[in-house]
Amino acid sequence: MxxxxxxxxxxxxxxxxxxxxxxxxxxxxxxxxxxxxxxxxxxxxxxxxxxxxxxxxxxxxxxxxxxxxxxxxxxxxxxxxxxxxxxxxxxxxxxxxxxxxxxxxxxxxxxxxxxxxxxxxxxxxxxxxxxxxxxxxxxxxxxxxxxxxxxxxxxxxxxxxxxxxxxxxxxxxxxKTKQADARVLRVLDYIHTNIHSAISIDKLAEISFLTKDHLIRSFKKQLNCTPGKYINRKKIEKAQLIMLLENPSIQELSYKLGFENVSYFNRLFKKLTGENPSAYKRRLAHHTDSR
Structure with a gap:
């Protein structure tokens, strides 16, 4: 693998x-x-x-x-x-x-x-x-x-x-995908390689040669979440890393990760991390300045 x-x-x-x-x-x-x-x-x-x-x-x-x-x-x-x-x-x-x-x-x-x-x-x-x-x-x-x-x-x-x-x-x-066939592994590889872009379920179905419904069922069975939730989690993890290494504006960050709607990015970030991206950036800055 x-x-x-x-x-x-x-x-x-x-x-x-x-x-x-x-x-x-x-x-x-x-x-x-x-x-x-x-x-x-x-x-x-x-x-x-x-x-x-x-x-x-x-x-x-x-x-x-x-x-x-x-x-x-x-x-x-x-x-x-x-x-x-x-x-x-x-x-x-x-x-x-x-x-x-x-x-x-x-x-x-x-x-x-x-x-x-x-x-x-x-x-x-x-x-x-x-x-x-x-x-x-x-x-x-x-x-x-x-x-x-x-x-x-x-x-x-x-x-x-x-x-x-x-x-x-x-x-x-x-x-983690013990029973996965090459089609689902191809989807995972595509997600990780293209995490900075907008990723559609239609595209994932196309590269896996599965229908959307079949892809979603197979993905959820093997990874315990839907492709959409997996993509969102990986994008927010990438956002946290980018904020550690760089200092983009929240708008720049959301566009950099393929989000067209900054408000949606803010809501998703807070849902997955417990705080909005602006608060996350302030916390990083506070701990940096207080050293």
């Missing part, structure tokens, strides 16, 4: 080691980057998807990008944290394609690799642990720019370590 057009490339944003004392309690986190945690001492909880997972010592945890979640900790708790940003351009995210496990058992090799990743990437630690203080435009751009100054040998090594970590999780993945 991951062919040539799905070559994986990641940017390391943060890596560090932290010791917490009942102070790792953050709610409603939803970021454009993925998080990996290696637990070294104590326990905590992560709440996501209506479930609660207990974080245990010597286990590694993965939270994909755009996954709403919360943390809870009521005692001593230590961990390594890694934040990675998947470079996409016009292709599907690996997290769009596959269901990843939340937890895997760590071992000596993984522990050593994570320690090595930290050693070759100094100054990547978080200065403030509140996600609202580092999930902002200034911090993200700074980390991406910092990555571009990394010596190429260390960049190769960092990329290799990140891919080994993800490979351990990938060994236990399942395709």
């Amino acid at each position: 991951l062919g040539e057009k799905h070559q994986l490339e990641f940017t390391l944003l943060n890596i560090g080691y932290a010791e917490h004392h009942a102070d790792w309690n953050w709610k409603d986190i939803n970021s454009p980057f993925a998080r990996i945690h290696l637990i070294t001492k104590g326990t905590a909880k992560i709440h996501r998807g209506g479930k609660t997972y207990v974080l245990r010592e010597n286990h590694v945890y993965l939270t994909p990008s755009y996954t709403p979640h919360s943390y809870e900790c009521d005692g001593d708790f230590s961990l390594y944290y890694i934040h990675i940003y998947e470079k996409l351009e016009k292709k599907s995210s690996i997290f769009d394609l596959m269901h990843f496990p939340v937890e895997i058992q760590s071992d000596d090799l993984l522990n050593q690799l994570i320690e090595r990743l930290k050693a070759i990437n100094p100054k990547r630690e978080l200065s403030i642990y509140d996600p609202k203080s580092y999930d902002n435009s200034s911090e993200l751009i700074k980390n991406i720019a910092f990555q571009n100054t990394t010596p190429i040998a260390l960049e190769f090594e960092s990329q290799g370590i990140i891919k080994v970590l993800l490979a351990r999780f990938y060994a236990f993945t399942e395709p």
Whole structure:
């Protein structure tokens, strides 16, 4: 399923080691980057998807990008944290394609690799642990720019370590479209490639060689939502990322993502994120200015 057009490339944003004392309690986190945690001492909880997972010592945890979640900790708790940003351009995210496990058992090799990743990437630690203080435009751009100054040998090594970590999780993945035939996969690929344009159900039916009704039924059965809802969710995720990396007006942003009606874009953004795009931009700016 991951062919040539799905070559994986990641940017390391943060890596560090932290010791917490009942102070790792953050709610409603939803970021454009993925998080990996290696637990070294104590326990905590992560709440996501209506479930609660207990974080245990010597286990590694993965939270994909755009996954709403919360943390809870009521005692001593230590961990390594890694934040990675998947470079996409016009292709599907690996997290769009596959269901990843939340937890895997760590071992000596993984522990050593994570320690090595930290050693070759100094100054990547978080200065403030509140996600609202580092999930902002200034911090993200700074980390991406910092990555571009990394010596190429260390960049190769960092990329290799990140891919080994993800490979351990990938060994236990399942395709999100496990029973999908080539026609539905073609539709998904078209959506991700053309997310900046207006995408009609008629066009999706045409490229899949299915009737609209058949396409909608098949898509909903395999992805638990209609093509229209899937497209809208991916467009709003892209809008959040653009606002982190750039500073477009709301009108520019809506047109950039193929919306002809700015009011509809505003309503959809608020429905899916809980706040309108103007408020989202102000919040990003506030956390950037307050650092």
